[in-house]
Amino acid sequence: MSELLDLVVVGAGPAGMAAAAAAAAGGLRVVLVDSGTAVGGQFWRHPPEHARSAIPTKDLHHGLRQYRTLCDALAAGQAAGRLELRLAHHVWSVVRDGDGFAIHMVDRRDAPREAATILRAPRICVATGAYDRQLPFPGWDLPGVLTIGGLQALLKGGGVAAGSRVVLGGTGPFLLPVAAGLAARGVQVVTVCEAARPTGWLRHPGPLLRNPGKWLEAAGYAAALARHRIPIRPRTAIISAEGGARVTSVRIASLTSDGRPRPATERRIDVDAVGVGWGFVPQLDLLIPLGCALTTSADGNSVIAVDGGQRTSVTGVYVAGEACGVGGAALAVSEGRLAAESILADIGAPPVLGRQRLAAVRAAVASQRAFGRALGLAHPVPPAWSSWLTDDTVVCRCEEVSAATVRSACSDGGAQDHRQVKQLTRAGMGWCQGRMCGPAVHCLTSHERAYTPAERIVATPVTLGALARLDEQPSTSHE
């Protein structure tokens, strides 16, 4: 492709696919980068193109028509020579570079070998999505306990179920497709523990009523769960897991209104795998170091603040999808389209969407964001979740820091946030850089403020060898 780039889109999930496709359709020269081996992100995760016949996943997906439309649009962009797709490329840093940005990445198409490479572009659209939010509980570090996203990724990406008898727990609608997907592959899903009460939605009926698509989606999963006789237990949580080399059982309990286990409601269930997820944490690693302004989202996360056209506070940086607030794939696609329209407008290029269609996309974004807000409010992290922790529960998995140690850093050490706890205890200092324990440590220290992840200068590990070889390589540039 041409050496002259107009836009780099990071992340080829629903938001990034939509943004890249629309920008290419609008005549821009676009590179779409993703760490995975296929487009689709987590929501439309697929095995690599060449392996699809061996690993059937069609029945595990929702909104595949939209996915195929976006794939066709990307293919059209590629055919027109305006779009280049770089899969298996991990972006580890974006820095200002003259009037634009240098996007540092490692090419891992030949993994485990990797090669560093840099793209330069006057503007970027970051659509890096989110990952499961986790709350520690005794035994959550046992093998066989996975995030629900992990169970889903193994199913959709590899055609593998991580267990044969599973209990799922946490909060939020994502529990449902994971349960349905596992059941479709013959896994016995004993029960789904949903910590929220169903009446939480009644406080915000408007957004639910204005998003009939979400109703239908939820109803579809509910029907699948009913077909497989999987009970959903509201106001219930997995409060511990037991086992040795692998998890063998969980304890579930009904919760009081603030999320404490109700006495005498505990029940033990034999399992060989467990899935947990408490909503999502947006992936902001590339955006925080750029200085993009943040705002607070209803689900307790700090997210990137955007204007009505997905522009961040930093000129030339646009965000679409979960990084500016968790709201699901349909919202992400709409935001991706809006971002592309803004980029075209800011360059002075003619729009892709007509006036009416643009208004429709804006209206969809407004309605779906309201839905996302209602979702965050209806499925909160239970205020008293930490009552499940025992002193020796591991909170930071990497550095193996216990709940007692974190608590003592707060009570005796005077730590007021997760950064100070990290300095005192090493919680969040290991391989994952606090991605797993950060929200939980944050909750243990400060209840009022939104969770803002630590600034990570390197968003993904990169070897010094790969960086050393960088100097000799040409890189695509807009200059």
Place this chain on the structure above:
Amino acid sequence: MSHIVVDGEPLPFTEGQTIAAALVAAGRVAWRTTRINQRPRGVFCGIGVCFDCLVTIDGIGGQRACLVPARPDMTVTTEEGDDE
């Protein structure tokens, strides 16, 4: 079916699976022990965020098994003192 070699033993995989998916398909959910408490670990987040699934591949350490696609004859070394 193609194979990778895990700690000297052949392990079958389906084209398109990651190393982690191939291990899970064979019934293994842990293949590493933690540094401090010697606890067994394996796949947790499944999408490259948690780093619990680290293995050495073709002699290169610190690889996330959940991200790297299995390729025929790839050599995978898990840590000593595995969960088994």
